[in-house]
Amino acid sequence: MGLPRDWSKAVEAAGYRLLGASQEETAKAVGFSRRTIQKWESEDWWDKARAEGHALYTQNVANYARRTVLNAVRDGDAKIALTILERLDETFAPNAIKVEATSYKVAFPEMDQELDE
Secondary structure (H helix, E strand, O other): OOOOOOHHHHHHHHHHHHOOOOHHHHHHHHOOOHHHHHHHHOOOOHHHHHHHHHHHHHHHHHHHHHHHHHHHHHOOOHHHHHHHHHHHOHHHOOOOOOOOOOOOOOOOHHHHHHHHO
8 A cells, every 4th residue: 555645644644643642542632533544554654653753743843832931931931941041052051060080999809810810
């Protein structure tokens, strides 16, 4: 079978499945039967639909996150505003903290001796 007539619905269905929706929930959301969703999932093109669905939902989630941040800044959320400033302009960034790591070697002479034998 080739690609479905409504590729955008297949991509949408794949996105719902990636988000954890059941076949039944996905079918209701996209307006097809559970059996159609089940059939689609067995098709060669399903992986392509999943990849496009993943990209679509990732983009949508990022857009919602941007909108939420923008609304928080507009509402006067100082913590979010400062975090954004720190990331956009290094003059607002906090001073870097230098951490030194030291390694220790623990000796077990008895084990070394056993390995040599």
